[in-house]
Amino acid sequence: MNRVVVVGGGPGGYEAALVAVQLGADVTVVDTDGLGGSAVLTDCVPSKTLIATAELMAEMSEARELGIRLAGTTDRPFADLHRVNARVKDLALAQSADIEHRLTREGVRVLRGRGRLDGPQRVVVEPLQDAAGEAADGAADRPAGSAEETLDADAILVATGAAPRTLATAQPDGERILTWEQVYDLDEVPEHLVVVGSGVTGAEFASAYNALGVDVTLVSSRDRVLPGEDADAAEVLEEVFKRRGMTVLGKSRMKSVVRDGDAVTVTLTDGRTVTGSHCLLALGSVPNTVGLGLEEAGVELSEAGFVSVDRVSRTSARGVYAAGDCTGVLMLASVAAMQGRIAMWHFLGDAVAPLDLRTVSSNVFTAPEIATVGWTQNQVDAGEVDAECFTLPLSGNARAKMQGVRDGFVKLFARPGTGILVGGVVVGPRASELIHPVSVAVSQSLTADQFAHAFTVYPSMSGSVAEAARRLHRFKT
16 A cells, blocks of 8 residues: 655645545644634634625625615714634634545545654654643644654655745834734734735735725735736725725835834835834745755755656656655645645556646636636747637626625637637636636636636626637637
């Protein structure tokens, strides 16, 4: 029986374990922080739970347009952040427990400890220690006492994730200067939150706290928010941010962040300062690859410390695979999970297709949401792919009008001549749901005509997705 050891219990790790045990392998997952990893415990699940509350707040604040009045004098709801964050943490722990229960039910051994490679076919597990120096308790198995445990393996999957990036001049204290993993310990709504970083994480938290009624300043080192996303989509989002009272400082690079009592001052490289009650650092991520024995085992790392992998998740060391944020391929839970599955399918000889990033759908959970799949506008403009584009605003959609939605659009890219759909962008409420049919069309190389001929409900937001495809018919020759 093939022996598989997975180091890391996030999406890349636990999904790989489920595939491996399904294919008959003897599987052990070495987990440090809890099953689900940062995606479940400190990142994706918590942030989207917080955002769900923020979305409801945003909808209620605009309810008057739909003829709804709230009882009381303010006509505006308020957020009890202590209860919100308690729910966030409870849901995260419950999701982690569900994952652990499924793994153990399927026959995967979950070992609580810190794993490091001792060559390409062995993992040494060091038990976790609590503050008193005793072996930490946990529902999962763990090495007895303080003894290390050695696991021999025919294949090892490294799925150790990444952590928030910080700077020497901007050190989090967990109270006023925070990473995105620390915001869930806040008991009161910040008076003025300064968010440093306008990538996906920064934009999502800025949007959420703005909807919760917080005075938010977003500091962006680039000329617009979400510099890595579709420019038209980012422009819509920035306009919405400003309309809702957010201050957006473009071309403003942070130099330092310091705390003085209950105030936090962000100093910019041009000498300007921004003072708030709290500061959220959204400066990117660094891989958790230090001290794992990777290079000694022959695993090649990039200059930034990410594990180098090919499209079937192999590293440079025979029998060692890697998945998830520690690879830096594309920091999405869905990509991590697929990398892990692909690794096990490949190692255990099952049918497998290499990872194709052109079929990956992703979403920015702001209000409105921004969902994308396939080739991008930048790639089309740069001549990397020959494609025609059509953009249809949501403002003309009947369901959008009913719901008071004014912002957003559907954009589709299709090959001229054949009409094959190669990409799409959806901006609007629940764009994360609306992108799925476009993702199916792109992955299956459907034409715009084939896509448009499928029925949609009237009235519905999805009607605009089909309508955009119908408009692309004119590009066929």
